[in-house]
């Protein structure tokens with residue numbers, strides 16, 4: 376009898392795992408459950424959708440038919456409410472249940488705004504899901520002024536898409552500077568400068584206290600200091616919490632997320648977790664209360680979880696990325712503990728370029744434990760690997776200066792990343808990959824040729 380793989384969640388991690396299991400095992404029975412109404416879409420590009428830069432078709436590149444072709448049984452609008460590890464069953468909101476042989480929990484996170492009055496007013500919006508983004512489009516139709524409450528990846532995405540719609544955007548930040556939990560002072564300053572140059576009005580030291588309403592509609596925000604400002608649409612950003620309701624009472628070990636080992640196994644051998652919901656029990660990840668929120672990490676873990684579920688303990692691709700995004704076209708990457716301050720044990724190596732480029736390397740006791748790169752995206756994937764491997768300083772320096780090259784001439788001397796030319800998923804091609812070989816986009820299954828011109832690498836559609 377074929378193995379039944381059950382995957383809860385159809386985001387970056389769940390979708391990638393389903394495809395990878397199918398590729399490795401043609402006989403497997405694979406069931407994917409999602410509480411959303413759409414098949415897999417590029418969640419991180421919802422900002423482009425809101426701005427009107429991408430259409431529904433560009434966002435959803437895996438139609439229901441494509442799932443059928445690959446014999447992936449997709450169940451949409453199906454919420455899992457409970458897991459019973461002893462019976463090997465997941466239980467749905469309808470009360471029905473299904474048995475699994477191996478289970479992957481890839482349920483992601485949700486926004487966890489401070490519980491201030493007014494959150495249920497019309498005009499309080501979100502872009503966590505495609506359905507929420509479509510609803511936000513409706514609110515924005517007649518709006519002129521918009522508020523973004525809090526910093527974070529979604530706040531940055533929103534600032535860019537809303538200003539490009541010609542809206543007047545006010546963003547509150549909780550302290551004196553932007554996102555201090557994640558960014559060092561210099562990077563906060565660079566991000567703030569880019570936001571302000573592009574017309575975003577930043578309100579510093581501003582803790583929202585009330586969303587002001589008139590009747591059932593939101594009309595503005597009052598902060599803890601008593602200041603008010605008008606806004607017809609209000610997005611709550613900031614904190615994220617892992618979607619863990621379904622594991623309550625299951626006996627699985629949880630912390631800020633569902634605890635997993637390096638092979639992404641939970642405390643029960645047939646249950647795995649991947650993506651933003653997963654918390655690596657033994658890792659260098661900062662133990663703040665926020666769940667991770669990183670597409671690249673989720674995508675990589677989907678592949679790793681698939682290998683572990685197939686019983687082929689994975690060749691884990693090292694992954695230390697915490698944030699990879701853009702701020703009005705400026706690349707921002709935070710890797711490992713990139714914002715650690717200088718101390719007796721911690722050395723910081725900074726490089727400032729013009730205009731608006733910055734790189735910060737953080738060495739603790741001589742090994743690389745973090746990096747922040749703003750502006751260029753230069754060496755980001757190399758740094759991700761070096762941080763994950765805790766590379767010593769001399770190795771980091773020789774790698775970044777381009778001296779560390781593989782022996783054979785036809786092997787890629789540098790890791791690079793590119794969006795898939797077919798489906799736009801982010802692909803990473805690693806140092807040492809044979810030039811001219813084919814790599815397969817795990818999102819859309821297209822084979823792509825690895826090219827290198829002596830200075831940079833890229834991926835090409837064969838015979839194109």
Ligand SMILES: Cc1cc2nc3c(=O)[nH]c(=O)nc-3n(C[C@H](O)[C@H](O)[C@H](O)COP(=O)(O)OP(=O)(O)OC[C@H]3O[C@@H](n4cnc5c(N)ncnc54)[C@H](O)[C@@H]3O)c2cc1C
Pocket residue numbers: 383384385386387388389408409410411418419420421422453454455456481482483484502503504528529532618621649650651652667668669670671673674698699700701
């Ligand atoms: C607007 C926006 C912009 C972003 N920009 C960036 C960016 O620039 N860079 C970056 O790195 N990341 C970005 N992200 C974050 C990125 O999208 C996430 O980190 C990534 O999607 C996480 O993937 P995941 O598979 O872990 O979870 P998700 O993509 O969140 O998927 C979770 C899945 O679980 C399902 N689910 C949850 N609970 C249940 C349940 N009980 N029963 C059934 N199904 C359930 C959901 O329906 C969904 O299918 C952005 C996110 C948003 C919303």
